[in-house]
Amino acid sequence: MSKKISRIFAAAIDVFSKFGFEKAKMDLIAEKAKVAKGTIYYHFKSKEEIFFSLIEEGINQLIQLLNEGTKPLSSGKEKLEKAIEIQVNYIFDYKDFTKILLSEVWGSEERQIRFRELLQKLLKLLQNYIEQGIQEGDYRQRDLELTASSIFGIISVTSLHTLLGQLNYTPEQITEHVQSMIEESLKK
Amino acid sequence: MSKKISRIFAAAIDVFSKFGFEKAKMDLIAEKAKVAKGTIYYHFKSKEEIFFSLIEEGINQLIQLLNEGTKPLSSGKEKLEKAIEIQVNYIFDYKDFTKILLSEVWGSEERQIRFRELLQKLLKLLQNYIEQGIQEGDYRQRDLELTASSIFGIISVTSLHTLLGQLNYTPEQITEHVQSMIEESLKK
Amino acid sequence: MSKKISRIFAAAIDVFSKFGFEKAKMDLIAEKAKVAKGTIYYHFKSKEEIFFSLIEEGINQLIQLLNEGTKPLSSGKEKLEKAIEIQVNYIFDYKDFTKILLSEVWGSEERQIRFRELLQKLLKLLQNYIEQGIQEGDYRQRDLELTASSIFGIISVTSLHTLLGQLNYTPEQITEHVQSMIEESLKK
Amino acid sequence: MSKKISRIFAAAIDVFSKFGFEKAKMDLIAEKAKVAKGTIYYHFKSKEEIFFSLIEEGINQLIQLLNEGTKPLSSGKEKLEKAIEIQVNYIFDYKDFTKILLSEVWGSEERQIRFRELLQKLLKLLQNYIEQGIQEGDYRQRDLELTASSIFGIISVTSLHTLLGQLNYTPEQITEHVQSMIEESLKK
DNA sequence: CATGAATGAGGGTTCATTCAT
DNA sequence: AATGAATGAACCCTCATTCAT
Known part of the structure; x- marks a missing residue:
């Protein structure tokens, strides 16, 4: 480039x-x-295109980090925990990108719809980890879509609140908190 | 008026x-x-003012619904469960408002900052319920701010995903799911 | 207005x-x-619209002048002669409009096509006069469309050449010239 | 080249x-x-130059065709008739060029003025044929400039109308029509 | 000879806000 | 209290032209 x-x-x-x-x-x-x-x-081509290229690259980069980071791990439970850590760190490493991401996903503009389709790829990864955890007996039966969406919700909103100055936590604290919440709500 | x-x-x-x-x-x-x-x-006075008035009225209405709905209840656990139900129903009853609310909270504009301050009142309510639950021995010790923020995150993101057409659940299903997740992650 | x-x-x-x-x-x-x-x-609405409104008004005004000017006359021959005079005078009275008219009719833009449709109304008037002249025995049989188009061509091009400074004639001279040419080429 | x-x-x-x-x-x-x-x-050098070169070449080519086509003919009358035929055919053979030529001659831009100067050479040829016709006793006395301009007007406007789809004639029909109109309006 | 990335002045259009009535 | 015509700063995008390679 x-x-x-x-x-x-x-x-x-x-x-x-x-x-x-x-x-x-x-x-x-x-x-x-x-x-x-x-x-x-x-x-x-346009303002929209540069914006979308940006988002696409960012999300793909995060997905790649997730894939790489979870590859050495075998159990779904470990993968999910790692995934939470990676996402929180990513959010804190690329604050600006995350602010764009989370303040522009919701809406009915064409670009925002395409945008959400990209995010689905990320949610699918989370679903896979959870599903594996269930099959391995670590997690209880839960609706995969709702659960993945919930995890994404917790991570995004707590991190954003922190980045936007309403809360005051370190990435480690947030990771720890989210992992714990998710673990408790999923464990058998 | x-x-x-x-x-x-x-x-x-x-x-x-x-x-x-x-x-x-x-x-x-x-x-x-x-x-x-x-x-x-x-x-x-301006476009901003009409917008902010709108948001303010909406949030205050939700807060009032929460106060009224939880008043007859005594335990923090019951109040939190009721609060989740009320919020999910509110989101589905006033889809348009919620779409505005959640797509415009994140950002650094003056109006968005004032906006988040309003939301703090709502989060404070959730914190109160959780704190009461902890004192009553129903809930484990957990960071109040992070937990309230997480609950808000789960509710908003799953509901929005549904309203925006990416997921397909009823308000009851979402309420049930969120209550269950929160219960599991808070219970002793 | x-x-x-x-x-x-x-x-x-x-x-x-x-x-x-x-x-x-x-x-x-x-x-x-x-x-x-x-x-x-x-x-x-747009630059195009203001342009088209202009043209439309101008052509309609010319058509109205033609209708009014030929109304008191009975024979097709007289009407055609009068029509030539009116057009030449109009061109000289509204030089600016004519310059627009004749420099923007040719082309494949949407506005130019709508434009030419307006002009057809004018050409149709000329055709009517000629047709009447033929039926009254003053004019020989000639293709109506081609003849009307030719008359318009002579008037426009000679007038424009004059207005643009390549020729140096008065409206009266041009009128006289065109009337004479047309008379000779149509008379039996 | x-x-x-x-x-x-x-x-x-x-x-x-x-x-x-x-x-x-x-x-x-x-x-x-x-x-x-x-x-x-x-x-x-510029867009203008490429445009002007184009026009210049086109007009010179047409002038050359006229010179070559009329060279074997002796009388002015024959030359003028041939010239009409050549011009109509040229217009139909090089539709694209003619559309440029006739939609860009009118205007006050520098290039359009130079453009019209080129056209004068063509009109001068027509004037010569007419003048010769007059001297040879075939044509009546008529203003040379106005007549040449008129002939050019009839040919251009009827041909363009046809090419642009408003009329539906063959080059032969147009040639025949123009020759006849001109002959009648010039003959003694 | 030839290239194509880079430029930046310029133009049509939008829209929140104002104000005379 | 209400109106709606008028404003003009602002913004996205275009495109002829240049120039380093």
């Missing part, structure tokens, strides 16, 4: 996270990326 | 929920409310 | 005739009309 | 005739010519 495209990406993450999609100005992105405005449009 | 103000409120909820804050047009609100655009500005 | 709309129309004719549709700037139209740019868009 | 220049010319005619000067994009011309955009600017 060319240097300029990288700079545009970085600037876009910065600006989108600070202002949200609608209020983010292409002028500002260009300025922060130190490229001419036209350069952005040479590489991306 | 005058008839026109009511109509403006109703139209605003409709429009904000369909388009989000930024893409909602004052023209459309005026048209749906069957008032002239100037009339809106006679009653409200 | 409100004062502002009139001013916008006048400014638009001025600007479109000087620069053509594509190079005409809405900023300049607004400035010449002494209104804010937004005001134009309050009254017209 | 190099292969690439030819391809650029061909692509330019195609694109200019489809979209007109203003809406024609250099990107599209480059794409259709299968050259890089920079290559066009290596061979031509």
